[in-house]
Structures are given as C-alpha cells and as structure tokens.
Amino acid sequence: MKYYYVFLFFVYVVSVLGNTAVMAVIYLDHNLQTPKYIAVFNLAFVNLIGSSALVPKVLDIFLFNHYNIPYGDCLTFLFFCYTCLSMQALNLVALFYDRLIAITYPLHYQVKVTHRFMFSLIASFWLIVVIAIIIAAGLITRLSFCKSVVVNSYFCDHGQIYRIACNDNTPNRVIGFLFPILFLFLPLAFILSSYICIGHALAKVSTVQERLKAFRTCTAHLSLVAIYFIPILITFTMGAELHPNARIINLSLTSVFPPMLNPIIYVMQTREIKVSVKKILHVRKQLKITVN
Known part of the structure; x- marks a missing residue:
C-alpha cells in the first residue's frame, strides 16, 4: 500500500510543477491575459491549492502512521479540500460559458465576456463556495462524538464525520444532500446543456x-x-457496491488526477499556450546567447 502513496507523491509533484508553469505562462504573456485565460489561471490556482492541502497531509497520515489528527486541523482540512473540489466544478462552468458565447454568439463575445465579467463570475463562485463550506464546517462543530472518532476516509470527509455523531445530525444530512446538487449535478447539467447548444x-x-x-x-x-x-x-452511482477501501482509493485518485492532468491537457491541446511556451523558451535561449 505504501507504493500507492509514493505514486501519489509523484502525482503531486507533477501537479505542482504543471499548474505553476501554466500560471507563470499566463502571467508572463500579455496576449494570454484574456477573460478565457483568467478562468484557466484560476483553475490552475485552485488545482495547486487543492493538491497542496490534500496530498501532503494524506502522505503524512499513511506513510508515517500519523493516524490521529487534531479536531481543529480536521475542520481546516475539510474546508480547503471541499472548497477546492467545489471550485474546480464551478471553474469548468466559467470555461464552458466562455466557449458557449464564443461559438453561439461570436459577434457579441467581446461585449458579453469581458475581463470585468469573468473576474466578477469567478469572485462570485469563490464567495458562494467559501460561505457554503464555512456553514458545513460550522455545523460539524455542534456534533458530539461519544462512540467512535475514526473517519473511514482519506481526509476529513463531511459525510463520514456527521455519520459517527451521537446527537441529531439532520442539518448536516441536509447539507450533505444539497452539496452534490449545488457543486456537482447543477454544474454538470449546465455544461451538458452548453454542449448541446454548441452542437446545435x-x-x-x-x-x-x-x-x-x-x-x-x-x-x-x-x-x-x-x-x-x-x-x-x-x-x-456505485457507492453501495464499492468496498470502503476501493471507494477511498477511487476518491483519492479523483482528487489528485485532475490537478495533474489539467495543465498537461491545456499545454497539449491549446494552441495559444503552446505558442506562448515556445516564445518564452525562445526568449530565454536568446538571453543566454546574448549573455555568453
């Protein structure tokens, strides 16, 4: 099992390097500082923060057998993990809205999708997510744990925590029901609807x-x-049929693989970023030649 966590460490390093590189390229190339790449920059930032919040702590827990986590640290862990996972989904909504307007209303794109609009949209997403996660973490603090304090997950999972509480957990169950709808199914429904409109x-x-x-x-x-x-x-969909350990591994891969693959996909499939990377490398090469 330790080999799996060594693999997670490799994934984490690639994720940090890749997302940092994407952010640096967008920051350095003024041609990429468009509304679309504001969303791409934010996605890379969310991936970087999410991976850094999750993977090092997971490695510390399982590689070094530090299975106990203080209550306050657990809530902090929960806050950052859920915030970044939710922001990934909402950031994809921003990117698909950009493509929807660009393809369906190309003549109005410059008017509808401006820097101010994209900044406002992403700021609104951050505000909604942070408030929602603070409420979820706050509701956890009202729970009492008199039987077990063992969380059957690879991080301080909201659902796993409230299920082991002794007192009434109805508000937590409501939040646990609403969160997938708000931050998973609604974003996915919007993206699929956008794809249908784009296809039309x-x-x-x-x-x-x-x-x-x-x-x-x-x-x-x-x-x-x-x-x-x-x-x-x-x-x-297969939650009840999956073995708990298989569920933990599947969810951990779900959390770490997108941050690693997102920058690779953008560099490989986006012409503007490939051109920008080549231009930056060419400038550095010219500077070295000049210095020599």
Whole structure:
C-alpha cells in the first residue's frame, strides 16, 4: 500500500510543477491575459491549492502512521479540500460559458465576456463556495462524538464525520444532500446543456472544416470535464457496491488526477499556450546567447 502513496507523491509533484508553469505562462504573456485565460489561471490556482492541502497531509497520515489528527486541523482540512473540489466544478462552468458565447454568439463575445465579467463570475463562485463550506464546517462543530472518532476516509470527509455523531445530525444530512446538487449535478447539467447548444450552433456552420475548427476550441474543456466528473459519478452511482477501501482509493485518485492532468491537457491541446511556451523558451535561449 505504501507504493500507492509514493505514486501519489509523484502525482503531486507533477501537479505542482504543471499548474505553476501554466500560471507563470499566463502571467508572463500579455496576449494570454484574456477573460478565457483568467478562468484557466484560476483553475490552475485552485488545482495547486487543492493538491497542496490534500496530498501532503494524506502522505503524512499513511506513510508515517500519523493516524490521529487534531479536531481543529480536521475542520481546516475539510474546508480547503471541499472548497477546492467545489471550485474546480464551478471553474469548468466559467470555461464552458466562455466557449458557449464564443461559438453561439461570436459577434457579441467581446461585449458579453469581458475581463470585468469573468473576474466578477469567478469572485462570485469563490464567495458562494467559501460561505457554503464555512456553514458545513460550522455545523460539524455542534456534533458530539461519544462512540467512535475514526473517519473511514482519506481526509476529513463531511459525510463520514456527521455519520459517527451521537446527537441529531439532520442539518448536516441536509447539507450533505444539497452539496452534490449545488457543486456537482447543477454544474454538470449546465455544461451538458452548453454542449448541446454548441452542437446545435455548429450544425448551422456551412463547412466541415469550420465545424472542426470551432469544435477543437472545446476539446480541452471536454477533456477536463470527463476527467473530473466521470470518476465522481461512478463513485456516487456505485457507492453501495464499492468496498470502503476501493471507494477511498477511487476518491483519492479523483482528487489528485485532475490537478495533474489539467495543465498537461491545456499545454497539449491549446494552441495559444503552446505558442506562448515556445516564445518564452525562445526568449530565454536568446538571453543566454546574448549573455555568453
């Protein structure tokens, strides 16, 4: 089992390097400082914070047998993990809204999707998520634990915590029911609806070449959606049939793989970032030649 956590460490290192590189490229290249790449930058930031909040603590717990975690640290752990996981889903909504307007209303794109709009949208998502997670963590503090304090999860999972409480956990169960709807199913429903609208708009495009060119701008986003949502949906639909250890491993992979793969997908499938990376590397090469 320890080899699995060594593998998680490798995934974490790749995630940190990849997301830091994407953020640096967007920051350094003024051509990439558009509304779309504001959302991409925020996604990389969320991935970086989420991985750093989750993986080091998981490695500390399981590799070094530090199975006990203080109550306050557990709530902090819960806050950062759920905040970043929720923001990943909402950030995908922002990216798909950008593509929806760009393809269905190309003439109005510059007016509808501005820097101010994207900043406001992402700031609103952060505000909603932070308030919701604070409420969830606050409701945990009212629970009493008189039997077991063992959480059957790889992190301080909200559902696993309130289920072992001795007193009334009805508010926690309500929150546990609402959270997947707000931060999983509604974002997924919006993305699928956007994809249908995009498909309908592309059907009206006259030539196949133009359709493929427009569709290629969505491939990176579709890959991110598949990587993030499919494993989570499998876990939810097969939750009762999965062995607890298999569920823990599946959820941990769901938490660490998207942050690792997102920057790789964007670098490989997004022409603007590839051009920017080549330009930055070329400038550095020229500077070295000049210094020498």
